[in-house]
Amino acid sequence: MSQINFTLDFEKLKGEVLDSGLNDVVKSSLVLILNQYMETERDEYIQASSHERNSDRTDYRNGYYEREYLLPSGKISLKVPRTRSGEFSTEVFERYSRCDKALLLSMLEMVVNGVSTRKVTKIMEELCGESVSKSMVSNLTQKLDPVVNDWANRPLNIMHFRYVYVDAMYIKVREDQKVVSKAVYLALGVNNENKREVIGLKVDHAESETSWYEFFESLKSRGLQSPRLVISDAHAGLKAAIPKAFIGTSWQRCTVHMLKNMIDTLPRKNSEQAKSLLKTIFRTSNIDQARALKDQFISEYEEEKGYRKAIAILDEGFDDATQFYAEPVAYHVSLRTTNVLERLNSEIRRREKVIRTFPNQQSAFRLIGAVLMDHEDVLDLGKRTFLKM
Numbered sequence: 001m002s003q004i005n006f007t008l009d010f011e012k013l014k015g016e017v018l019d020s021g022l023n024d025v026v027k028s029s030l031v032l033i034l035n036q037y038m039e040t041e042r043d044e045y046i047q048a049s050s051h052e053r054n055s056d057r058t059d060y061r062n063g064y065y066e067r068e069y070l071l072p073s074g075k076i077s078l079k080v081p082r083t084r085s086g087e088f089s090t091e092v093f094e095r096y097s098r099c100d101k102a103l104l105l106s107m108l109e110m111v112v113n114g115v116s117t118r119k120v121t122k123i124m125e126e127l128c129g130e131s132v133s134k135s136m137v138s139n140l141t142q143k144l145d146p147v148v149n150d151w152a153n154r155p156l157n158i159m160h161f162r163y164v165y166v167d168a169m170y171i172k173v174r175e176d177q178k179v180v181s182k183a184v185y186l187a188l189g190v191n192n193e194n195k196r197e198v199i200g201l202k203v204d205h206a207e208s209e210t211s212w213y214e215f216f217e218s219l220k221s222r223g224l225q226s227p228r229l230v231i232s233d234a235h236a237g238l239k240a241a242i243p244k245a246f247i248g249t250s251w252q253r254c255t256v257h258m259l260k261n262m263i264d265t266l267p268r269k270n271s272e273q274a275k276s277l278l279k280t281i282f283r284t285s286n287i288d289q290a291r292a293l294k295d296q297f298i299s300e301y302e303e304e305k306g307y308r309k310a311i312a313i314l315d316e317g318f319d320d321a322t323q324f325y326a327e328p329v330a331y332h333v334s335l336r337t338t339n340v341l342e343r344l345n346s347e348i349r350r351r352e353k354v355i356r357t358f359p360n361q362q363s364a365f366r367l368i369g370a371v372l373m374d375h376e377d378v379l380d381l382g383k384r385t386f387l388k389m
Contacts, residue, residue, distance in 0.1 A: 034069070035079050038090045042081040045088045059083040069093070145362075148369035152201050157223025161189035161199065163387075164227045166215075166238065167341045168207050169348065172357040173364055179357055183207050184348065184368060185215045188341055189227070194385035198344070198372045199224065203365045209237035216245035229323060231338055233257045253320040254338045255282040258313065265309035274301060278314070282336055287325040294318055331387050340386070347375050 043049045048057040064079040069092070080090060165188040173182045187200030200219050204211055212235075226246040232238055233254050242251050259282070263275055274297070281293045294314060301307035324335040334340065351371050358364035380386050 031076050031078060034076075034092055038078070038081050038092055041090050042083065042088055046083060059085050059088065062086075067093070142366070144366050144370050148366050148373065151373050152365075152369055153222065155223050156189075156199055156219065157225070159189075159191035159193070159197075160225060161191050161197075162228045163190040163335060164188070164199070164224075164230050165190075165338050165341050166200075166212075166230060166232045167338055167345070168235070168238075169345050170206075171203075171348075171352055171364055171368075173203075173361050174357055174359055175361070181206065182361060182364065183211070184364070185212070186341060186344060186372075187215070187219060188344065189224075190386055194387040195380040196340070196376075196386045197379070198376050201365070201369055201372060203361050203368070207235055207237050209240045212238045212241035213245055216241060220245065229327070229335060231335060233338065234261075234317070234320075250323045250326075251320055252323040252335060253317055254336075255321050256337045256339065258317055258321050262310040262313045265313070267306040271306075274307065274310075278310070281314075282321065285329055285332075287322055290322055290325065291318075328389065330389050334387055344372065344375065347371050 042061065046057050046059040046061070048054040050061070060083060062082040062084045064081055067078055067080045068075045069078050078092070080092075082088065166186065168183045168185050170181050171184055172179050174180075182203055183206050185200065185202040185204065186198070189197050189199040191197060200215065202215050202218070204215075226249045229250050229252045230242050230246065231252040231254060232242075234257065239251065242249065259278060262278055266274055277293065277297050277300075281290050281297070284290050284293065297314065298311050302311055321336075324332050327335055348368055348371055351367060352358075355367070358367070
């Protein structure tokens with residue numbers, strides 16, 4: 001058998017080609033080079049060149065088949081050699097496979113980061129010279145299912161979560177050939193290292209005591225122990241479900257929501273001083289000062305008709321809105337509101353505005369879960385902590 005000398009640095013060639021914009025002349029030259037390379041690969045595999053008689057040969061030539069090779073600047077058509085046994089394979093398409101996976105991952109990343117399916121298809125067409133169907137993009141996102149499911153069902157008994165923030169938002173989902181509203185339940189925990197984790201996600205029907213209780217039970221089944229505080233708004237079903245699900249846990253009512261509820265009832269004119277006093281109640285350093293300011297507000301305005309609703313809300317909700325005072329002073333600003341969930345909600349809304357209506361409940365869970373996983377990666381990086389002493 002004659003010695004085959006093929007000194008082309010194929011890896012370098014492929015790297016340069018895949019990273020460049022190719023014109024038709026270069027593409028034609030590349031076809032010749034790659035076809036020759038594969039021909040040489042087959043000669044080496046069967047240990048015999050064309051028309052050579054050799055007793056050491058391992059196989060026989062069996063023609064060619066056409067295969068397209070996708071490049072970022074378009075595609076080329078190659079003649080792939082075959083052998084009689086069918087066991088020969090070329091390394092040319094190993095790079096194709098990696099390139100293909102990279103493109104799929106890029107498509108998936110665009111979808112998760114809020115790029116519409118229609119725009120993704122256009123971007124891929126610009127990059128590859130190939131159209132990508134909307135169904136392909138949709139099918140691709142289904143590859144997220146096992147990843148999101150593993151994340152959403154991971155054990156929670158590795159860390160103790162002292163504080164848990166919960167909230168629900170609403171999205172539109174197609175169901176039985178109509179568009180319905182669905183609730184997205186979210187839970188964000190602060191672990192014993194004072195770092196945040198998204199510990200709960202559920203897409204279900206509208207909020208109710210039963211649905212919130214089932215959500216909390218699902219967290220407990222994954223190992224969540226009763227936290228010190230659950231911080232949320234004052235939704236009746238949520239408020240009722242917390243003591244049933246978590247023994248010994250206090251409920252911290254979001255002071256921002258409560259203040260808004262009170263301020264909305266105040267007279268439009270000449271109420272600035274009253275608004276300022278209400279805000280100060282929840283910004284003092286201890287519960288005694290807060291209670292004194294509450295009594296001061298009631299004493300000053302109880303005789304004025306326009307302030308009666310605000311006083312009723314304050315008197316009824318004061319204890320629930322001041323549970324954070326039992327925690328370290330440095331934590332107060334973070335524990336008295338659900339503001340920490342606003343960033344999560346905004347990340348979901350950004351994607352939801354692009355989609356407008358999710359095709360089904362599973363797709364909503366899948367993409368919202370992927371968005372939350374992506375956002376969670378940037379929470380409290382390195383030695384940073386959410387709660388600081």
